[in-house]
Amino acid sequence: MKKNLLFLILLCFPVILFAQQDAWVYFKDKQDVATKIADPISILTQKAIDRKNKHNVVIDARDVPVNETYISQLKAASGISVFAKSKWFNAIHVRGSQTDITNLQSTFTFVDHIEFADRSLNVTKNMKQKQQSKFKEALTTFNYGSAANQIQMIKGEQLHVANYTGTGMTMAVIDAGFPNVNTMTSFQRLRNANNILGTYDFVERDVDVYTNTTSNHGTLVLSTIAGYMENEFVGTAPDASYYLFITEDAPSENPVEESYWVEAAERADSLGVDVINTSLGYTTYDNVNYSYTNADMNGNTAYITKGANIAFEKGMLLVNSAGNSGSASWGIVGAPADAAGVLSIGAVKSDGTYAAFSSRGSNAQPSHKPDVMAQGQFSAVITEADIITTSSGTSFSSPIMAGSVICLWQALPDKTNAEIMQLIRESASQYTTPDYFLGFGIPNFQVALNTALSVESEFNDQEINVFPNPVKDLVYFKLPSNENGVTVNVFSMLGKHLLSTLVTPSNNQIEVSSLSKGMYVVQLQSANISKTIKIIKQ
Structure with a gap:
């Protein structure tokens, strides 16, 4: 009898499981970013601040917590359960029906986009447009008027x-x-x-x-x-x-x-x-x-x-x-x-x-x-x-x-x-x-x-060179002889992830012509290398 009961549960469970979908809901912004970055002890421990300073790691919008008001509103949404959150991605992990999750985009203006764990549910065209829009992110501009x-x-x-x-x-x-x-x-x-x-x-x-x-x-x-x-x-x-x-x-x-x-x-x-x-x-x-x-x-x-x-x-x-x-x-x-x-x-x-x-x-x-x-x-x-x-x-x-x-x-x-x-x-x-x-x-x-950034991009330990800096179209990476590949992630100065790619000795360049003019953070990561530098896009 126990075996039959167990068998019945296993028969029904897949139906229950796959009626629910997992997805990441990304938010458009965070709360009081400038104020919190200006006062990092409000969002980081002193030890974390000291470590970042020691290694020249920029304290940026990624360090600012996700807006808890946004999370509370999504928790109250019909059919939605919230399981996790990420300040780095400014996103939360939700579970619910495909319809209920999709409705979040039209219901809440602060939702930027949604990515289903089942990638076949993601609309390729919309995702492509979203990726393109990332490269068009506006940086700080002012009308200076008389000044x-x-x-x-x-x-x-x-x-x-x-x-x-x-x-x-x-x-x-x-x-x-x-x-x-x-x-x-x-x-x-x-x-x-x-x-x-x-x-x-x-x-x-x-x-x-x-x-x-x-x-x-x-x-x-x-x-x-x-x-x-x-x-x-x-x-x-x-x-x-x-x-x-x-x-x-x-x-x-x-x-x-x-x-x-x-x-x-x-x-x-x-x-x-x-x-x-x-x-x-x-x-x-x-x-x-x-x-x-x-x-x-x-x-x-x-x-x-x-x-x-x-x-x-x-x-x-x-x-x-x-x-x-x-x-x-x-x-x-x-x-x-x-x-x-x-x-x-x-x-x-x-x-x-x-x-x-x-x-x-x-x-x-x-x-x-x-x-x-x-x-x-x-x-x-x-x-x-x-x-x-x-x-x-x-x-x-x-x-x-x-x-x-x-x-x-x-x-x-x-x-x-x-x-x-x-x-x-x-x-x-x-x-x-x-x-x-x-x-x-x-x-x-x-x-x-x-001038300062050009010097900065030539690491003192000569492990890797990134050039030219400033850049117009292509950034090149000169890797050390013992390095087969480095993962390159590009972020805006507000912490928005824009690009991720693998650089190798034979494929040692990335295209950045779509980026707007301004400053960007480039993170380089491999088993042997962990570096963060800044580049200027002209």
Whole structure:
């Protein structure tokens, strides 16, 4: 009897089993990706973060968990059981009838596509279209509006195209007042992302930096980096995080402001700030006995300059306006821009030619000054009244540059502050023939990134070479003599899987002409090799 019962169960079971289908349901997006990547401890253990950092593994959208709200909605769907989930694929494993599973696509707008474990149930045409659509994924693009010329001059928009907009990086803006930043619509995007991490007025010893009516300088400066008005204005690092510090006592000029600045820089260091932008400079004071001379601009005399050199030694990257004394009697770069550890920024006109007010370098300085140039004459800014206008000064060429600097460092997190500065100098228009007016010239951030990635793709251990990088159509792989094949997976910078193939010594290339322009992550895996690199598609 037991045998007969068992036989009956086996006869019926196949019918029950195959009425149910297994499938993977892929979702279109995840929740708060940028915020979670910027705060990886919220999604990864510290040990995991340390390991990724050690091996230069990018923390990206694949590390962000699947949206639990989506999962809950599918669990409640008719005839559907959920068995597993994958953050890497942004998908869940479901079981149900073919009809119930198929209905998920039309019922839930967040479902991207469905793949049945029984591949004969998948519609070949639709799957082919889906694969093609992956290669057409749009990367980060902005309509820069009034701010277009000043970012395009230094090719900072190419960093944005590659999805480097400052996410996860932190800048301290040390300046004068920041009136209305807490209410202006042009900083709404910044506030919505909780990207103003803290404020402090070192002059008044108060956290309020928004009601300082003596100067709107900080607001104008911040707008060139973090301002955002859709289709009208985009700063050079719209997704970075910021600390806003006041150290300038606008009504007077006194060396105590240098002390405030050093105190602010120390706080920035303790908070883990990556980049400091300062659109301030000190040369002469109301009390002439406190004033410096040209000879004092030697990179190691002014208190603020010595403080800046320490800040550089602590690992921060300091970007500072060169000064507006080019056509005045003073003439040369002031403190702290005279420090060797500071990337000092001069000003050019909209056509890239020298702006007469921009302070010049001199042989008194230990390193060539100014370092590089950005648009500082008629730069687009946003006033405290939320009005786009133009203003002139190295006060604006500096933050325009600083935003692209922090985006470049986001792209190259293993580089030191000195290495990032040197990449920027080397990319500039007159690197081999610098002068005291334009310094090394106008940098090209696309070239700076390409140069770094070209070096990066040639692994130090010489196990494998990937070339060319940047690439247009075909990527080639030179494998070591003991390697018969390597699996290559290509992902977008948002973690979307785009391509998987096997590369061998006889078939050592992959076609990438269908990819959009931008940055991609390439993972190489075999029994002997485990590598992750970044490539640029031109």
